Amino acid sequence: MVGIDEKDEEILRELRKNGRATLTELGRKIGLSPASIKNRIEKLENLGAIKGYSAIVDPTFLNEFVQAIIEVELLVDNETVDKMLYNISQLDNVVGVYRKTGEFQILIRANFKDVPQLKEFVRNLSAKYLGKNMKRAKVSVIIDAFKENGVVLYKERRSRRRR
Amino acid sequence: MVGIDEKDEEILRELRKNGRATLTELGRKIGLSPASIKNRIEKLENLGAIKGYSAIVDPTFLNEFVQAIIEVELLVDNETVDKMLYNISQLDNVVGVYRKTGEFQILIRANFKDVPQLKEFVRNLSAKYLGKNMKRAKVSVIIDAFKENGVVLYKERRSRRRR
DNA sequence: GCTGAAATTCTGGAGTG
DNA sequence: CACTCCAGAATTTCAGC
Numbered sequence: 001m002v003g004i005d006e007k008d009e010e011i012l013r014e015l016r017k018n019g020r021a022t023l024t025e026l027g028r029k030i031g032l033s034p035a036s037i038k039n040r041i042e043k044l045e046n047l048g049a050i051k052g053y054s055a056i057v058d059p060t061f062l063n064e065f066v067q068a069i070i071e072v073e074l075l076v077d078n079e080t081v082d083k084m085l086y087n088i089s090q091l092d093n094v095v096g097v098y099r100k101t102g103e104f105q106i107l108i109r110a111n112f113k114d115v116p117q118l119k120e121f122v123r124n125l126s127a128k129y130l131g132k133n134m135k136r137a138k139v140s141v142i143i144d145a146f147k148e149n150g151v152v153l154y155k156e157r158r159s160r161r162r163r
Numbered sequence: 164m165v166g167i168d169e170k171d172e173e174i175l176r177e178l179r180k181n182g183r184a185t186l187t188e189l190g191r192k193i194g195l196s197p198a199s200i201k202n203r204i205e206k207l208e209n210l211g212a213i214k215g216y217s218a219i220v221d222p223t224f225l226n227e228f229v230q231a232i233i234e235v236e237l238l239v240d241n242e243t244v245d246k247m248l249y250n251i252s253q254l255d256n257v258v259g260v261y262r263k264t265g266e267f268q269i270l271i272r273a274n275f276k277d278v279p280q281l282k283e284f285v286r287n288l289s290a291k292y293l294g295k296n297m298k299r300a301k302v303s304v305i306i307d308a309f310k311e312n313g314v315v316l317y318k319e320r321r322s323r324r325r326r
Numbered sequence: 327g328c329t330g331a332a333a334t335t336c337t338g339g340a341g342t343g
Numbered sequence: 344c345a346c347t348c349c350a351g352a353a354t355t356t357c358a359g360c
Contacts, residue, residue, distance in 0.1 A: 018216060019215075047224070050221075057213060086309060099307035100306055101303050145259075
């Protein structure tokens, strides 16, 4: 990677684990002054190495009791799909949108209040967004999340069933 | 949700979109003093509503050029699987670990330097972690990420192929 | 949940190697 | 050119209410 050295990588790794780490903290860990850390973070943001920051939130606290994974098989995957996926990405309850290899080309992670809302969402996927291009969708419901975006959610290994 | 009001929900929603928002910013948006925001955030962290904070990092800048989704079908899914999934969650290159409904009960998102590393990982899934309980695995490679952990990655809808 | 003061952190410019 | 130092600004923290 051009223009990226080990210190930059350390910053990226640290921020992935703790996105709210302060410049001073990072400086101590990495061995740079807070001002340098700031310069580097700005550089990393401009380069697109850092896309943004996010808190890992338990969806049930936002009354999102159904967390689903929706895989979509497309008839054709072309540039116009990009725009549709961009539009889907704008939805607040959608957490992740990916294009991938395999039988199902699209994977969407989204949260819902209840199952009817999930059903409505899947209906809208073809009705509003992907149209006839959507061949079929496969829906799974998340039972447990152990790790999310690099953050381990279970602190102990005791058997608990709730997240 | 007990002990959670609308202001708390707003805080959760804001922090999910921008995990590095300052207390002052949040206070302005929500209509509370920075001190109150801080108190509420602490409460939310203690309640487990906020699990952590993370920067959304482009994996290619950390020499993780292969981003994979690995689905695993288990023979039996019982409590001992929890511990194995916990162990898998500890791995640095693993970004997400979920238990879900459907034919494949486990979904793992992980990043790799190259395909041989991915292959090695899948081999280790049965050799080291899940043992004979792993019936089979289905691997997909991520081509494009449009949204990750609530953060939209494509800023415009111009057709770009790189993330 | 507010206020105000103290501590900490952040920021931007000048200077150094 | 990236880093450090330093002073002013902003934020965070903590007390009392």
